[in-house]
Amino acid sequence: MSKKAKTVTLILSSLILAAIAAGGYWLLQETKPQTCEICQRHIHEHSRAVLLLGKERVAVCCVRCGITHNVQAGKPGELVEVTEYLSNKPMKPEAAVYVEGSRVSLCDAHEGAMMDQTKRPFNLVFDRCEPSTYAFAKREDAQAFVRKNGGKLLSWEELRKEAELKP
C-alpha cells in the first residue's frame, strides 16, 4: 500500500469510527427510558400520550393515566396526542378509536415496590392506568384487538363523556 493510500484508509476508518460513536450516542438518547410525569411509571412506546397542563406538554404513560389525572385534579388537562397502538405513531386523540378494558395492560406491575401492607399489588385495588385504554387509527384494527384481547370500542367522544361521568 502506498503512503497516500494508507493515509486515506486511516482517515476513512476514523470517520467510520466517529460515525459509529455518534450513532450509538443517538440511539442511547432515542431509547432513553422515559417516565410518566404523573405516576412515574415507564412510558411504553405503544401507549404514550401527551397531556397539555396549562401551557406545558406533559408525557404520560397512557391515555387512561391522563384521564384519571384530569378527574382527580378536577381541572381537566387536554390530551393533545396519543400513540397508535400498532404503529407507535403519534396521532390526534380525536382521530383515534379506543379499546378500553382489554386483558392487555402495558402499565401493569412495573414496580415490585408498589405493594400495600397485605403484600398485594396496589393495582388490584386501584390503578390509575386501569381500565387500560389504547388508541387505534383504524376501527378494523381495534375490532381485531378486541376479538383477541377483550375490551370494548369507544370513540374519542365516548371516552371523554365517560371520564366526565366519573366521580
Ligand SMILES: [Zn+2]
Ligand atoms: Zn402514568
